[in-house]
Amino acid sequence: MSKRFGQLEWFLFTLIAITLFNTFLGEKFDSTVLVSVLIALTVTYKGFVVIDHFMELKEGHNKLRFLMKLYFLIFPSLIIVSAFY
Incomplete structure (x- = not known):
């Protein structure tokens, strides 16, 4: 049996790598604003x-997909805005 990575496995690996990168950013950098903005952007992508x-x-109902994407645009945007105050 062949153990090849499919597209979903690569996406999962990428999401895990981004999460580890965000953890690294949170632990190593003192700039709260920069880290908050970077993490909010990666949360949107994820x-x-x-x-x-x-x-x-992607193949589902367009309105549901729109609402879900809107969620991942609004809340990270609020995090970015709050980082500056």
Whole structure:
């Protein structure tokens, strides 16, 4: 039996790598604003990947997909805004 990585495995590996990178950023950098912005942007990307590839909403109902993506745009944006105050 062949043990090859498929597309989903690569997406999962990428999500794990981004999570580890975010952990590294949080532990090593003192700039709260920069770290908050970078983490919020990666959360948005990770949310889009999960929506499209793991929840399979790419082929799903467009309104549901729109609402889910809107969630991952609004809340990280609020994190970015709050980082500056």
